[in-house]
Amino acid sequence: MEVVxxxxxxxxYTVDELISMFLAAYGREEARGSTAEPAFLKQKRLEIKxxxxxxxxxxxxxxxxxxxxxxxxxxxxxYRDLVDVVFGAQxxxxxxxxxxxxxxxxxxxxxxxxxxxxxxxxxxxxLRARQMYKARIIxxxxxxxxxxxxxxDVATFLRxxxxxxxxxxxIVVAGAxxxxxxxxxxxxxxxxxxxxxxxxxxxxIHLGHIHLKGDKIQVIDTPGLLDRxxxxxxxxxxxxxxxxxxxxxxxxxxxxPTPHSGYSLEMQASLWREIKTEFTAPAVAVLNKIDIATPxxxxxxxxxxxPAAEISTINCHGTKEVVDHVLHKYYVPQALEKLRARARGx
Ligand SMILES: Nc1nc2c(ncn2[C@@H]2O[C@H](COP(=O)(O)OP(=O)(O)OP(=O)(O)O)[C@@H](O)[C@H]2O)c(=O)[nH]1
Ligand SMILES: [Mg+2]
Numbered sequence: 001m002e003v004v005x006x007x008x009x010x011x012x013y014t015v016d017e018l019i020s021m022f023l024a025a026y027g028r029e030e031a032r033g034s035t036a037e038p039a040f041l042k043q044k045r046l047e048i049k050x051x052x053x054x055x056x057x058x059x060x061x062x063x064x065x066x067x068x069x070x071x072x073x074x075x076x077x078x079y080r081d082l083v084d085v086v087f088g089a090q091x092x093x094x095x096x097x098x099x100x101x102x103x104x105x106x107x108x109x110x111x112x113x114x115x116x117x118x119x120x121x122x123x124x125x126x127l128r129a130r131q132m133y134k135a136r137i138i139x140x141x142x143x144x145x146x147x148x149x150x151x152x153d154v155a156t157f158l159r160x161x162x163x164x165x166x167x168x169x170x171i172v173v174a175g176a177x178x179x180x181x182x183x184x185x186x187x188x189x190x191x192x193x194x195x196x197x198x199x200x201x202x203x204x205i206h207l208g209h210i211h212l213k214g215d216k217i218q219v220i221d222t223p224g225l226l227d228r229x230x231x232x233x234x235x236x237x238x239x240x241x242x243x244x245x246x247x248x249x250x251x252x253x254x255x256x257p258t259p260h261s262g263y264s265l266e267m268q269a270s271l272w273r274e275i276k277t278e279f280t281a282p283a284v285a286v287l288n289k290i291d292i293a294t295p296x297x298x299x300x301x302x303x304x305x306x307p308a309a310e311i312s313t314i315n316c317h318g319t320k321e322v323v324d325h326v327l328h329k330y331y332v333p334q335a336l337e338k339l340r341a342r343a344r345g346x
Contacts, residue, residue, distance in 0.1 A: 001076040003166065004158050010068030012152040013061065015145045019138055021061065026054035026134070040123060047117045047126060051133055055110030058137065059103040066100030069151055070158070076166045078246035079158075085238045087154055095147035102144055109136045162207035164247065169331045170218040171210075171323070172248035172281070174240060176263040176271055177224025179256035180288040182206070183313035188323045189219040199224055199262060203236050205243055210323065217331065220247060227271040248281035250330040252322065255285055257293045257301035269304040282330055284308040286322055291315075 013021070029049045037045075072080050072089055083092055113133035120126040164170075173181045177199030185191050191208025194201055206221040222240035226233075233241065244251060253275055255268050276283050285305040290298065291312040298310070308325060311318035 002074050003076055004070055004079055006159050009155045010065045012065055012155050015141050018141050022054050022058045025057035026050045029053050044117055048114055051110050051113050055106055059106040062099055062103040066096050069096050078242055081242050086235055095150040098147045105140055164207055168218045169249045170247045171250055172220045172243050173252045174222050175254035176268045178261035179254045180313045181254050182221050184254055185219055185221040187313050187316035187319040193221045205239050227267045244279045250326045251281050251283035253283055253285045254288050255305050256289050257287050257297040258289050260289055286311055288313055
């Protein structure tokens with residue numbers, strides 16, 4: 001399964017850029033040959049050279065762009081589903097195919113234009129063939145506008161995406177909005193996601209790392225989740241769901257026992273139940289904001305979440321212990337098993 005290789009993503013030209021490039025390639029060719037040649041024949045020869053050069057340049061650019069875009073079916077399911085959720089897999093595939101197939105259309109138009117030039121009986125017919133050639137190519141490019149825009153949007157989105165390695169052990173941090181997920185990720189990893197007073201501060205997946213001796217763990221901060229069926233989740237929430245489904249080695253669920261986040265304990269408990277049943281990765285719950293929680297609030301939350309720890313991310317109190325706990329319980333056995341397997345194989 002491939003991950004997105006950002007260095008290989010193509011530059012996606014706009015329609016205007018392609019038209020300029022095409023016209024420049026056309027204009028670059030200059031007349032050469034014997035001065036004894038009749039002017040009309042010389043003009044025909046130059047015209048054909050221009051059509052061949054500009055057609056080739058354009059066809060090759062279109063082909064390279066389409067081939068440079070990732071093939072969804074070969075991508076790791078996390079990336080494949082992400083492109084599907086944000087852009088629609090079918091629409092994306094259609095756009096790639098249309099841009100890719102356009103190179104064949106360019107070749108066909110060039111071929112017809114060459115025949116028209118060759119058979120032109122006079123200067124007027126030659127000029128008409130030239131105009132027709134340029135107009136047809138420009139029409140074709142204008143028609144590709146929406147598809148080029150789609151490819152550009154996907155390429156830009158993928159370039160901005162953090163470089164997630166699906167083969168590394170990954171902690172995914174999840175929970176309702178505004179409970180302190182990003183604050184937690186800031187405490188324990190290299191990531192610096194934005195923290196703010198309001199829900200839905202985090203709108204995309206953020207990646208951080210924990211460096212262990214000779215090893216690296218990924219920590220993923222996700223957008224807040226509401227307690228509702230998948231079909232009603234928006235694109236932002238669905239990115240969190242994909243990280244939970246495809247990347248999580250373990251899930252840390254952050255709950256806020258206080259009214260501070262704006263989401264009730266019942267809603268959070270229902271979300272917690274769903275996360276435990278919906279995803280295959282093991283999940284641990286953690287109570288946050290204990291610096292402002294009352295004893296009664298803590299008591300109720302303990303009964304609902306059976307938390308592995310109680311923390312306060314405002315000063316990173318207890319956060320390192322949570323990570324040590326989950327790594328010890330879920331990562332170390334897996335890492336040891338890998339080492340053993342390698343030793344057996346050696
Ligand atoms: N008192 C207190 N406030 C906290 C604590 N942890 C987070 N907060 C505050 O809660 C608010 C939300 O924190 P974030 O880390 O942005 O929460 P989030 O879960 O990432 O929020 P979204 O990305 O919007 O879902 C911020 O104003 C934080 O300062 C804590 O332990 N104690
Ligand atoms: Mg956040």
